[in-house]
Amino acid sequence: MNKSGLLVRLAVVIGFASVAIGFLSTQLFYRLTVNQEIEIANQSIESLFKTVQATAATAAYLAEQDLAQEVVDGLSTNEVVKNVVMTFEGKSVKANSEPMHNSMIFPIASLFDPDQSIGQIAITPNIDYIKTRAEQLARENSKAMIMQAFIVTLVAIFVAFYLITKPMISIAKALHRTTPGDGSRLRVPEFHGNSELGVLVHDINKLLDKTESQFSEERKLREEIEALEKRFRMLFEKSISPIILMEPRGNILLYNSAFEQTLNKLGRNFQKSFGPLLSELFVEPETLANAVEVAFANDEIATGEFRLSSINDAESVWVQVIVTSIVSEDLREYYQVTLHDISKRKRELDMLAYQADFDKLTKLNNRQGLEKYLHNLIEAESPFTLVLMDLNWFKQVNDIYGHKSGDEILIFVADKIKKAIRPTDVAGRWGGDEFVLILNNADQTQTTQVVERLVHLISKPYYLRKYDQNVTIGASAGAASFPTDSSELQALLHLADQAMYQAKKVKESNPSDFLRFAESLIEEDNA
Known part of the structure; x- marks a missing residue:
């Protein structure tokens, strides 16, 4: 049996309470019994008198x-x-030699005149006997009360067990x-x-019902959260774009x-x-x-296009950063x-920009790219010499051997131009068989x-493999300087074209x- 069980503790409490109540009741009952026995003894003595x-009245009278x-x-x-002591007419008759204490005094009335006292009788109660009897009665009553308390305790424990403890x-x-959650109820x-x-x-x-609900x-919410988490992880992990959650100081x-x-x-x-x-x-x-600082200061999302740094020789990687x-x-x-x-879009844009400004055949700047470069030089007021060059005898080669052979000659010329100009110079195909050289500070x-x-x-013979023939071309060129000859692009182009035309007129002779x-043309016009 569990010593700390409710029934044990209840029995102990009831037992102690019964003993305490029995003890107090015994003491009280003893006192009441003694007093009651003394009173009964006094009544008995009165009855005896x-x-x-x-x-006694007759003995006293006589x-x-x-x-x-x-x-x-007899008393x-x-x-x-x-x-007992009887006193009358100065005489005293005593029953025994026991001392007289706490005696009861009864007057002896005259037989002829009840109101006249002719003596008295003093009766001393037997207190020891009375107390002994009272104690005997008290003990018997105490035993009865203890037995009753014991029975009451057992009954109380039994009732408490079957009505309270056992159900609890x-x-x-x-x-x-x-x-909780399995559907069982009390x-x-x-x-x-x-x-x-x-x-x-x-x-x-009710609490179990509420808990189960x-x-x-909660189970439903957990399942929803797990489903959302799986979807999030799927989106997060399967995303083709890198996603990083980090602290402002850099920890990933x-x-x-x-x-x-x-x-x-x-x-x-x-790394971390x-x-x-x-x-x-x-x-x-x-x-x-x-960019991030400015965006955050305006309470915006920071975005921009930036190039990533590669530690190998791999192609450059451009990313849009959010x-x-x-x-x-x-x-x-x-x-x-x-x-x-x-990166792909960046390369495509670069390719489009290249195609817009470069000649597809010769890989040199085209007319648009050359004009952009010339406008930038003029806006920056950077001195340069514009050379407009036209190929001699190219038309004959193109007519005789075809356009593919002509394209070979143009590629050949472009390659020689790249080798002839300085690193600071720019060259391009102006159109057809015309080329432009832009010589900076020349x-x-x-x-x-x-x-x-x-x-x-370019004047060296060029071997056409398809036709097993050597062909020779030449070139005539005209030059105009900025800002010496003119500060306007169209005027420079016109002067260079006229100078080239003058050179082309004497290509045979x-x-x-x-x-x-162009300076010589200006001098001739002035002359």
Whole structure:
């Protein structure tokens, strides 16, 4: 049996209470019994006196000591009387030698005149006898009360066990076996349909119903959260764009596989931090940091296109960066960085820009690219010499051997131009068989050297493999300088074209005179 069980503790409490109450009741009953026995003894003594009153009155009236002795001896034979003394006419008759204490005095009335006292009788109660009897009665009553208390205790324990303890233990065991959410409920104990225990069971069942409902809702919410988490992870992990969750100081908290693939493409290994805003991965981290700072200052999402830094010789990687500031419930700030690879689009744009400004056949600048470059030089007021060059005898080669052979000659000329000009110079195909040289900061001597070197290279025989023939071409060129000859582009082009025309007129008669300057045309016009 459990020493701390409710029944044991209840029995102990009832037992102690019964013993305490029995002890107090015994003491009280003893005192009451003693007092009651003394009162009964006093009444008995009064009754004894009344019994012998007439005889005592006769003895006193006649002054008969023998009769008086018989009276006191008769009284003293009673158990409640300890001693008796009868006094009359100066005489005293005593039953025995016991001391007289706390005696009861009864006057002896005259037989003829009841109001006249002719003597008295002093009766001393037998207090020891009375107390002994009282104690005996008290002990017997105490035993009876203790037995009664014991029986009451047993009955109380029995009643408490079957009406309170047993149902409560049954409820406790059933509750202990009950698992919230399994549908089981407690049974109301017998005879307790409307009692406090019945109400308790009903309340527990209501609590189980509510708990089961909450469990069901929580289970449903958990399933929804798990489904959302799976979808989020699927979106996060399967995203083709790198997604990184990081602290402002640079510590990476979460990333997807696309970020690892990007690192592999850059020839880098993953590390816990690449600096604030992944600065170590960008060619221009300062520009990115400034863009993010400005966007966040205006409470906006930071976006921009930036180039990633590769530690190998792989092709450049351009990404669109989207940085979002996230503040959690505990007021901590995080950055979500998303990188969209725009390298292909960047290459396509570069290719479109190249195709817009470069000749597809010769890979030199086309007319549009040359005009852009010339406008930039004029706006910057940077001196240059514009050389317009036309190929000699190209039309005959093109007519005889076809356009493909003509294209071979144009590619051949473009290759020689690249070798003849200086690193600071720019060249391009103006159209057809016309080419333009833009010689930065070149005087007439430097211009003549470049053009002579170029004409010398292209004048060498070119072998047409398809026709097993060598063909020879030449070139005539005209030059105009900015800002010496003119500060306007169209005027420079016109002057260079006129100078080239003058050189072309003497290509047959004087092939070595292949370069004319606009300055000479101006002097001729002035002359």
